[in-house]
Amino acid sequence: MQCRENHIIQIERAIEQVDIKGQYIQLAKPIHLSGQLNITELLAQYSIHPTQSLASSTLQIGVDEAGRGPLLGSVHVAAAILPRTWSGLIERQPLKDTPLSILIDSKQLSEKKRDMLYPLVQQQAVGYIIADIQAAVIDQVNILQATMLGMRLCTEVLLEAVAKHLTNIKQDVSNMSDAMKVEVLFDGNRCPDLDYANLNQLGIAESSIDCQAWVKGDARHTSIAAASILAKVSRDKTMYALDAEYPKYGIANHKGYPTKAHIQAIQDYGVLSMHRRSFAPVRKALES
Structure with a gap:
């Protein structure tokens, strides 16, 4: 990223109820989401001039999880938006000569390298969010659905923050589909069901969102790899805290x-x- 004074907003949410296909479910424990959005970089990269057409702009969000297999603790899900020129297939080396040049799938990195990358991803990302889905919720809805719910909420909350700033850039832009497209890349073999009705109310048309499932996507896309680091290290931190307690x-x-x-x-x-x-x-x- 270029050096400039950045305007960064913090994102903090605790979700106690979720609407799944028209039915509200009271969660056994709140799902906590935290992250941030760099407004300065978001506007610089996706709204260069208010009069400029953004129809060709594509904002890429990578989403990954950590902790589906353990018997103990939360599953963590993260979503990340990297700078536009850093987003792409890892094999094409879009991260070469950047602070994230060693970023690959978190499972292929040592814990030391993951810990080093964790704050760098947070600092360099245009935006990111991490969800903590506790064991009680996993037991309530099962691990697959808990993971899908985390992926959905991370995507929706991050898009909500993005839309708040991008949909008001041009007076003649009625919704986000007129301004830009969004690619949401999920690690795995399925995509969660997003709440498109709610997103539409925020000015994000369903037609503007392209959800894609990528098997082993954390080894293929930089944005998913970044989310992989955030999810893995944040979960490890909760495990070390539990180790100190027990x-x-x-x-x-x-x-x-x-x-x-x-x-x-x-x-x-x-x-x-x-x-x-x-x-x-x-x-x-x-x-x-």
Whole structure:
């Protein structure tokens, strides 16, 4: 990014109810979302001049998760918007000679490199958001639906913040589809069902949003890789906090995954409130 005085807004939301296909569901625990949007860079890159047509502009959002497999703790989902020229296929090296030049799929990086990239992604991203979906919600709706819900909410809340600033740039722009297109790239083999009715009320037409599912997308697209770093490191931070609170469980080592040491710790010390009771090893421990 160019050096300029940036106007950054913080995004903080706690979602207690969700509308799924017209039905409101009270969540067992709130889903907390936090992030930020760099308004200066957003406007500089996607609204250079108020009189300029933006029909060819495409804002790319990458979305990924971390923590679907563990028996313990939250699943974290993140969405990230990188600078336009940094967004693209990793193999084309759009990040060459940038502060994020070593960014690839978080699973291919050492923890040290992930920890180094985490603040860099936050600093360099045009915008990002991270969702924390707790174990109680995972047990309530199942891990797949909890992950899809996190992906949906990250996308919608970030788009809401973007739309607030981009839809008012031109007086003759009635909705975001007249100004620009949005690509939302989800890691995995499916896309969540967005609340298009609500997005339309914000000035974002369904026709302006192109949702794409990319298998192993975190190794293919820079924006998904950036989201992968945010989701993975933010989840690790919660695991280290739990390890400090419950040192006997060895959480810093297994990070909630079903290792032999973790299963043994459950047998020796019992099930914690943050364990996912719908997962078989935890359920069996409770039954025994």
